[in-house]
Amino acid sequence: MGTRAALSAHLWRRISLRSAVGWGCIAWGAVMLLSASLWAGVPPREGLERTRGQVETLQARGGALHFALAGQDTPLRYLQRGGDVEGVRRLLEDARTRQVLLLVEPSSGVVYEIEGDSGARRYEQVRDAWRDKSGTDVGLGLALMFVGARLAFGRPR
Numbered sequence: 001m002g003t004r005a006a007l008s009a010h011l012w013r014r015i016s017l018r019s020a021v022g023w024g025c026i027a028w029g030a031v032m033l034l035s036a037s038l039w040a041g042v043p044p045r046e047g048l049e050r051t052r053g054q055v056e057t058l059q060a061r062g063g064a065l066h067f068a069l070a071g072q073d074t075p076l077r078y079l080q081r082g083g084d085v086e087g088v089r090r091l092l093e094d095a096r097t098r099q100v101l102l103l104v105e106p107s108s109g110v111v112y113e114i115e116g117d118s119g120a121r122r123y124e125q126v127r128d129a130w131r132d133k134s135g136t137d138v139g140l141g142l143a144l145m146f147v148g149a150r151l152a153f154g155r156p157r
Contacts, residue, residue, distance in 0.1 A: 022152025
């Protein structure tokens with residue numbers, strides 16, 4: 001009886017761990033799908049404002065470049081989702097001594113185009129990077145949910 005009880009307890013732990021991992025995968029996949037649907041779209045160019053100035057402050061934190069232009073109170077940010085964060089950081093650092101032209105969503109302060117003397121990150125490049133990231137999130141989210149369902153509901157071997 002002791003061996004049977006130990007085997008039963010071992011099997012129960014294995015099933016419980018497998019089920020927990022499965023449900024974790026399902027939850028993580030759902031979060032990725034939700035993220036892809038919430039962040040899927042870049043606003044149309046017509047809804048964005050052009051602004052120009054010199055960069056006064058610049059910080060990289062939380063997957064974004066946070067910065068402000070001299071003489072303007074609006075905090076701005078370039079999200080990692082837009083791609084080429086290092087190239088954009090260099091553009092913004094150069095803009096401490098020169099003017100930079102930005103295309104910004106007024107309500108959120110998210111920057112969708114940056115043009116400076118040393119280069120540019122165009123609206124179309126940012127839009128394409130956002131679409132690519134959303135497609136990746138959808139694929140990974142669905143894969144995680146499938147694996148999670150197999151783990152949570154599949155028969156243990």
